[in-house]
Amino acid sequence: MNKKSLFKRFRESQLFWPLVAWIIILLFNAIINPKFFRIGILSDPVYGKHLYGNIIDIFNNGAPLMLVAIGMTLVIATGGIDLSVGAVIAISAAMGAVLINPVLGNTLISNAISAANTTNTPLPVIVLADLAAGTLCGLWNGFLVSRGKIQPMVATLILMVAGRGIAQLITNGQIMTIYYTPYYWFGNGFILGLPVSIYIVAVVLLLGWVLVRKTALGLFIESVGINAKSAYYSGISEKNVKLLAYMFCGFCGAIAGLLLSSYVHSADGNNNGLYYELDAILSVVLGGTLMTGGRFSLLASAIGAVVIWTFTVTVYSLGVPANALLAAKAVLVLVVILLYSDYTRRLMNRLFERRGSKHDTAS
Amino acid sequence: MIQRAKLIILRYGAQLIAFAVFLLIYFVGGQLYPAMQKPQVFFNLFINDGSLLLVSIGMTLVILTGGIDLSVGGVIALVSTASAALLRGGMSPYIVIPLMILLGVALGGVLGWIIQYLKVQPFIATLAGLFFARGLAYIISLTSVTIKDKFYMKLALTPIYIPFIPKAYIYPATLIGPIMLLVAVYLIFFTRFGRTVYAIGSNEQSALLMGLPVSRTKILVYAFSGLCSALGGIVFSISLLAGYGQFATGMELDSIAAVVIGGTALTGGIGNVIGTLFGVLIHGSIVSILQFNGTLSSWWTRIGVGVLTLVAIGIQSVLYIRRKRS
Numbered sequence: 001m002n003k004k005s006l007f008k009r010f011r012e013s014q015l016f017w018p019l020v021a022w023i024i025i026l027l028f029n030a031i032i033n034p035k036f037f038r039i040g041i042l043s044d045p046v047y048g049k050h051l052y053g054n055i056i057d058i059f060n061n062g063a064p065l066m067l068v069a070i071g072m073t074l075v076i077a078t079g080g081i082d083l084s085v086g087a088v089i090a091i092s093a094a095m096g097a098v099l100i101n102p103v104l105g106n107t108l109i110s111n112a113i114s115a116a117n118t119t120n121t122p123l124p125v126i127v128l129a130d131l132a133a134g135t136l137c138g139l140w141n142g143f144l145v146s147r148g149k150i151q152p153m154v155a156t157l158i159l160m161v162a163g164r165g166i167a168q169l170i171t172n173g174q175i176m177t178i179y180y181t182p183y184y185w186f187g188n189g190f191i192l193g194l195p196v197s198i199y200i201v202a203v204v205l206l207l208g209w210v211l212v213r214k215t216a217l218g219l220f221i222e223s224v225g226i227n228a229k230s231a232y233y234s235g236i237s238e239k240n241v242k243l244l245a246y247m248f249c250g251f252c253g254a255i256a257g258l259l260l261s262s263y264v265h266s267a268d269g270n271n272n273g274l275y276y277e278l279d280a281i282l283s284v285v286l287g288g289t290l291m292t293g294g295r296f297s298l299l300a301s302a303i304g305a306v307v308i309w310t311f312t313v314t315v316y317s318l319g320v321p322a323n324a325l326l327a328a329k330a331v332l333v334l335v336v337i338l339l340y341s342d343y344t345r346r347l348m349n350r351l352f353e354r355r356g357s358k359h360d361t362a363s
Numbered sequence: 364m365i366q367r368a369k370l371i372i373l374r375y376g377a378q379l380i381a382f383a384v385f386l387l388i389y390f391v392g393g394q395l396y397p398a399m400q401k402p403q404v405f406f407n408l409f410i411n412d413g414s415l416l417l418v419s420i421g422m423t424l425v426i427l428t429g430g431i432d433l434s435v436g437g438v439i440a441l442v443s444t445a446s447a448a449l450l451r452g453g454m455s456p457y458i459v460i461p462l463m464i465l466l467g468v469a470l471g472g473v474l475g476w477i478i479q480y481l482k483v484q485p486f487i488a489t490l491a492g493l494f495f496a497r498g499l500a501y502i503i504s505l506t507s508v509t510i511k512d513k514f515y516m517k518l519a520l521t522p523i524y525i526p527f528i529p530k531a532y533i534y535p536a537t538l539i540g541p542i543m544l545l546v547a548v549y550l551i552f553f554t555r556f557g558r559t560v561y562a563i564g565s566n567e568q569s570a571l572l573m574g575l576p577v578s579r580t581k582i583l584v585y586a587f588s589g590l591c592s593a594l595g596g597i598v599f600s601i602s603l604l605a606g607y608g609q610f611a612t613g614m615e616l617d618s619i620a621a622v623v624i625g626g627t628a629l630t631g632g633i634g635n636v637i638g639t640l641f642g643v644l645i646h647g648s649i650v651s652i653l654q655f656n657g658t659l660s661s662w663w664t665r666i667g668v669g670v671l672t673l674v675a676i677g678i679q680s681v682l683y684i685r686r687k688r689s
Contacts, residue, residue, distance in 0.1 A: 081486075144673075149680070150676055150680070151629055151630065153431070153486070154623065154629050154672075154676060157616065157620070157672070158669045158672050158673050158676075159669070160616060161616050161617075161620055161668055161669040162665055162666045162668070162669025162670065163669075164662070164665055165662035165663065165664070165665030165666040165669065166662075166666065168660070168662035168665075169666070173660050173661075173662060269662070278490055278494075281487070282490075285487065291484050291486075291487065321501065321505055323498075323501035323505060323608060324498050324501040324502045324505075325498065326494045326495075326497045326498030326501065327494065327495055327497075327498020327501070327502055329494045329498070330491045330493075330494035330495030330498055333487070333490065333491035334495075337477065337481060337483050337487065337488065337491065338481070341481040341483065342481075342482055343481065
């Protein structure tokens with residue numbers, strides 16, 4: 001029994017449980033709606049031919065959550081938590097909307113003035129400013145946690161409370177509509193028939209993977225998460241690792257904000273990314289990363305986010321009102337909690353081990 | 364004598380600072396807007412932030428044990444909506460109010476049980492509680508339900524005049540907050556339960572080894588927080604005479620901020636509910652200054668609360684580091 005069978009290796013990998021959850025939800029969908037998996041080709045006057053269907057929509061609309069979950073994974077892996085991602089999303093969205101607005105600096109920004117499909121700021125500058133704003137928020141969080149020695153929950157709570165205020169400050173308290181069409185491309189465009197957002201997630205995932213798995217950084221993050229003090233004694237700059245994790249989380253939040261404001265063509269300081277921090281944390285937990293830090297998997301968290309989004313879409317398609325979705329989500333959280341609780345884990349282990357031991361005696 | 368004064372400052376420094384900050388903000392507000400000097404403005408703080416005070420009292424106890432309760436806003440929404448719906452259905456308020464209190468205690472107790480026995484992080488379990496309660500409120504009614512019950516109307520609209528101060532009044536529902544504050548003060552300063560709360564917050568392991576009833580106390584603390592949230596929900600629905608699933612969005616953050624500003628450490632074991640009162644009053648003063656100003660926008664409340672939380676944490680860490688050294 002030196003070589004683990006492929007199934008056993010898969011069962012022990014972090015991807016197993018989120019994938020199982022996803023397949024269950026998908027099967028449920030397939031039963032209640034046989035057309036669920038249908039994917040068609042649609043000709044769009046603006047964006048050309050592209051694929052459409054429920055699965056594509058799930059990936060497209062779930063992209064911001066996947067991004068936030070990827071960023072959150074690194075933070076949770078260091079043993080921290082980032083409650084401010086929702087606020088970071090709002091700040092980034094507000095930043096983009098304000099920069100697009102041709103009457104930048106005018107105190108009375110009215111939608112009538114900004115209705116023209118023009119902008120004084122080049123698109124790359126807007127995107128960079130968005131990303132910079134998010135990363136700066138992450139830097140602030142990371143600074144408070146690593147240098148200020150403040151508990152992660154409290155440190156990010158500050159930005160969570162103040163961040164939405166800052167977002168409203170940026171947009172002057174208004175819901176700003178974006179009329180600049182090139183900006184729509186991020187959330188609504190297509191490359192080779194697939195939504196742009198999917199490619200963005202893939203690029204971030206790849207970037208993250210290269211960063212943490214092809215360098216020693218991933219190992220550093222895990223060791224800081226397991227025991228920050230011993231990581232420090234073994235010569236890892238625990239402070240900088242944490243700082244980097246929070247910055248990456250802010251960066252991911254900024255991209256999510258960019259996408260979200262691009263979907264709905266507007267920036268709303270109060271409602272952009274509302275409850276995203278909670279969904280993101282849930283995604284990470286679903287992905288099997290422990291809240292206490294340590295071992296993590298970016299891909300598993302992204303799948304966790306897809307599970308949550310699929311669940312959301314399923315509940316909608318059952319005709320549950322959008323607001324009552326929260327109760328359904330609570331049930332999901334409860335099930336996940338029960339699945340991951342020590343009691344269930346022990347039960348599962350006992351179940352699998354008994355089978356394994358039988359196998360051992362037979363061979 | 365100096366030694367003793369030093370000790371008191373070290374022990375209650377954060378609370379004293381919170382009190383001083385409140386006085387300062389209130390004084391500055393009074394100087395900027397003379398109308399704020401009226402005594403009624405001070406009582407308005409209690410009227411407007413009645414439910415925040417109630418919620419924060421429960422939150423303080425939870426945070427003292429080293430936990431957190433994010434479900435408070437959801438419980439307020441649920442209680443307000445459920446009571447409004449029941450009252451519309453013709454149920455007597457004398458049944459509805461105890462029922463709602465029971466609901467809050469039960470919800471808090473279940474959350475405490477999940478946290479203690481399933482070993483789920485308080486943060487996640489109460490998050491589920493928040494989702495559940497708010498979702499349930501929306502299932503009861505998607506729109507705002509108005510309350511036309513006579514007893515509620517009476518509670519909401521009868522002013523109680525404060526003796527010796529002319530033209531100053533509060534409402535009957537406003538009294539619930541201060542009464543619960545007294546209850547909480549009694550609980551944490553004068554009972555075995557309170558000492559156990561502090562012991563758990565300082566070090567749960569050693570509290571357990573000392574033979575203290577850790578599990579029971581933790582569940583009770585969450586149930587107490589549920590009770591406070593339910594009372595907060597009742598006060599909320601009385602003051603607005605309506606119930607709605609969107610009520611008290613973000614209340615959990617405001618109350619955590621109030622608790623932290625009031626000098627309670629989020630690591631648990633340090634702080635008390637009197638500081639929380641000042642935290643709530645500071646929140647109320649900022650809001651009323653913004654109201655008196657008129658041109659400043661509501662988002663400054665959030666930024667102000669955020670900055671104050673940061674400052675409070677800074678002060679705490681300085682004080683507690685010094686206390687550890689001494």
